[in-house]
Amino acid sequence: MTLDRCLHRHRADNFQTIPECIYRIEEIIGEALIFYEADVLDAAALCRIFKEHEIDCVIHFVGLKCVGESWDIPLQYYQTNIGGTMTLLEAMKQHGVHNLVFSSSCTVYGDPQYLPVDEAHPTGACTNPYGRSKHINELILKDFYAANKDWNIVMLRYFNPVGAHTSGKIGEDPQGVPNNLMPYVAQVAVGRRSHLNIFGDDYDTHDGTGVRDYIHVVDLGKGHVAAIKALENSCGCKVYNLGTGHGYSVLDVVAEFRRTSGRDVAYRITERRDGDVAATYSCPSAAARELGWTAVHGLSDMCAHMWKFQSLNPTGYRSPSVANGHTPVTDGETVTDDAEALTVTDARRRECTRRQASAAARLPRQPIETTGESVTNDDGARKGGRPLLTTAHRTSAYGAK
Ligand SMILES: CC(=O)N[C@H]1[C@@H](OP(=O)(O)OP(=O)(O)OC[C@H]2O[C@@H](n3ccc(=O)[nH]c3=O)[C@H](O)[C@@H]2O)O[C@H](CO)[C@H](O)[C@@H]1O
Numbered sequence: 001m002t003l004d005r006c007l008h009r010h011r012a013d014n015f016q017t018i019p020e021c022i023y024r025i026e027e028i029i030g031e032a033l034i035f036y037e038a039d040v041l042d043a044a045a046l047c048r049i050f051k052e053h054e055i056d057c058v059i060h061f062v063g064l065k066c067v068g069e070s071w072d073i074p075l076q077y078y079q080t081n082i083g084g085t086m087t088l089l090e091a092m093k094q095h096g097v098h099n100l101v102f103s104s105s106c107t108v109y110g111d112p113q114y115l116p117v118d119e120a121h122p123t124g125a126c127t128n129p130y131g132r133s134k135h136i137n138e139l140i141l142k143d144f145y146a147a148n149k150d151w152n153i154v155m156l157r158y159f160n161p162v163g164a165h166t167s168g169k170i171g172e173d174p175q176g177v178p179n180n181l182m183p184y185v186a187q188v189a190v191g192r193r194s195h196l197n198i199f200g201d202d203y204d205t206h207d208g209t210g211v212r213d214y215i216h217v218v219d220l221g222k223g224h225v226a227a228i229k230a231l232e233n234s235c236g237c238k239v240y241n242l243g244t245g246h247g248y249s250v251l252d253v254v255a256e257f258r259r260t261s262g263r264d265v266a267y268r269i270t271e272r273r274d275g276d277v278a279a280t281y282s283c284p285s286a287a288a289r290e291l292g293w294t295a296v297h298g299l300s301d302m303c304a305h306m307w308k309f310q311s312l313n314p315t316g317y318r319s320p321s322v323a324n325g326h327t328p329v330t331d332g333e334t335v336t337d338d339a340e341a342l343t344v345t346d347a348r349r350r351e352c353t354r355r356q357a358s359a360a361a362r363l364p365r366q367p368i369e370t371t372g373e374s375v376t377n378d379d380g381a382r383k384g385g386r387p388l389l390t391t392a393h394r395t396s397a398y399g400a401k
Contacts, residue, residue, distance in 0.1 A: 020317055024169040040084035043091060050095035057099030057231050059224055060088055063133070066179050067107075067275060070130035081133035082140070089144060098151040099231040101224055104138055106159045106213070106241070107131035111277045115247075116213075118283040119157070119239050127275040138239070145237035152235050154227040159213035159243035159282050161220050163302040164309035171309030172217075173316030181253060182214070182302070186310040189263040196265060198250050200272035205279050209250035213243040213281035216297035216305070226293035235290075243282030244295040256299050261307040 022033050038045035040062045049055075062084045064070065070077045085102075092100065109117050110125030126132045138155055145153050162182040164171025178184040187193045201208035223242040230238065248256075254265050287293045297305075 021170065028165065028167060028169060041079070041087050043087050046087060046091035047094060050091055050097065055095070055097050057101065057228055058088065058092060058097060059101045059103075059228075060085065061103050062088070063103065065130060067128045067130050068179065070128050070133070074129040077129050077133050078136075081130075082136055085137050085140060093148075098148070099228075100141075100151070100153045101227045101231070102137065102141060102153065102155045104155045104157045104239070105131070105134045106157050106243070106280060106282065108135045108138060108157060109280065112280050115279060116245060116281050116283040117241070119241060119286055127277075142237060149236075151237070152231040153237045154230055154235065155237075155239040156223060156227060157239065157241050157282075158220060159215050159241065159280070161217050162214045163216040163218065163297065163305045166218060166305055166308075168305070168308035168312045171306065171313070173313070181212075181250060182257075182306055185254060185257050185265055186306050188265050188267075189257060189261045189307065190310050190314050192314065194266065196254065196267040197270040198254075198267050199270060199276060201251075201269045202272075203278040205249055207249050207251045210276055211247040211249050211279035211281065213245065213247055214253070214299060214302055215243050215295055216302045218305075219244075219295040219297050223287065223291070223293050223295075226287070226291040230291055238290070240287040240291060241282040241284050242287060242293075242295075243284050244298070245282055245284045246299075247279055247281035248299055252299070253303070257303045257307065260300060260303040261311070263307075 022035065026033050036045075036049055038049065040046070063081045064077050089100075092098070106117065107126055107128075108123040108131065109121050110123075110127055110131070113121065123138070124135050126135050141153050141155060145151055160180075160182075162172075162180075172183050174180075174183050178187060181196075184193065184196055188196050198209055200210065203210055205211045220242055223240075227240070254267060257263075258265050284295065
């Protein structure tokens with residue numbers, strides 16, 4: 001899913017950064033990546049991918065995901081998030097691929113009626129179009145399964161994904177002002193922003209600030225691997241929470257980030273944000289019982305790995321070269337050394353391009369060309385024999401968060 005985010009975010013404004021992100025993923029997994037650039041609403045493009053590979057299952061990460069933005073452009077949210085699912089289901093159906101993992105969200109629970117929230121909690125009282133698009137997707141998938149019992153569908157309700165890969169090589173790199181808490185905190189710590197605005201300290205929580213169930217992205221990724229195993233065992237249609245079961249307040253996160261980074265995180269208390277709930281955290285026991293999956297990383301790891309990525313890449317994947325005179329905002333020799341190791345040099349770009357070309361040459365055909373001007377999209381299929389995963393998503397001039 002990190003791949004999805006990297007491609008999504010950088011495609012619109014700076015194509016040059018895409019190979020760097022992919023290059024880093026290749027370093028981590030030790031394989032060349034094959035990815036397609038295509039629109040999830042482009043049925044022909046999707047069909048071509050299915051024709052060119054023998055695909056076992058699809059992880060459907062596609063989606064616009066900014067709560068605030070979804071009020072401004074609801075039609076784009078419904079078109080991308082729901083239309084994309086319909087197009088993908090049709091393509092899968094046509095090509096006999098009947099195994100799907102879908103990225104849902106705890107947002108489908110709305111303001112929780114009880115805590116911790118389990119999968120039996122009522123859904124649908126969503127507070128924004130983004131949330132409604134996730135809920136409608138769940139309803140569509142349930143109806144679709146009722147008519148297609150030979151399918152296996154796992155819907156994963158993510159709580160609040162944060163952190164970065166433990167290597168610090170890949171992580172969240174929001175364009176513009178971050179909408180979510182953790183990347184904002186990281187950017188304050190690294191000196192890109194002066195202070196965090198905390199949206200309200202008068203909630204009915206232990207310190208008055210909002211409480212969430214933050215989950216490390218590596219744990220989240222492993223949850224998907226567990227879901228794929230369930231598909232292989234013909235699980236039918238299932239829904240699982242992916243969370244830790246622990247709630248932390250905004251001030252808890254700030255304190256932990258200060259501790260792990262050794263940096264100050266200045267903040268101001270401001271008004272509540274529209275649509276925020278006081279507290280939500282998961283009951284993750286169904287995933288433990290049925291998928292054999294449990295989150296292992298706590299808040300300390302989430303902050304430490306987030307900080308590692310942020311400090312090694314102060315301005316994300318656009319971080320200028322240390323070798324070319326940029327001084328990272330971080331201190332400490334190890335960080336500087338690693339930053340140099342991760343710096344994008346011309347030589348590495350050439351090597352990256354060579355590896356990409358070499359990987360592409362092993363494809364039966366060339367990657368799909370995109371259509372349209374302001375809308376570009378990325379599909380990815382790992383290669384190394386049979387592609388196991390296909391991710392597909394669509395971005396627009398607005399992009400994701
Ligand atoms: C209701 C809803 O749709 N929630 C979505 C939103 O979760 P959340 O709104 O829970 O995530 P978030 O990271 O935006 O906010 C977490 C907590 O931090 C607070 N906060 C956040 C930013 C900031 O600058 N200052 C501040 O105080 C915020 O009020 C909340 O109490 O985004 C997530 C993406 O990761 C998921 O998509 C969730 O489904």
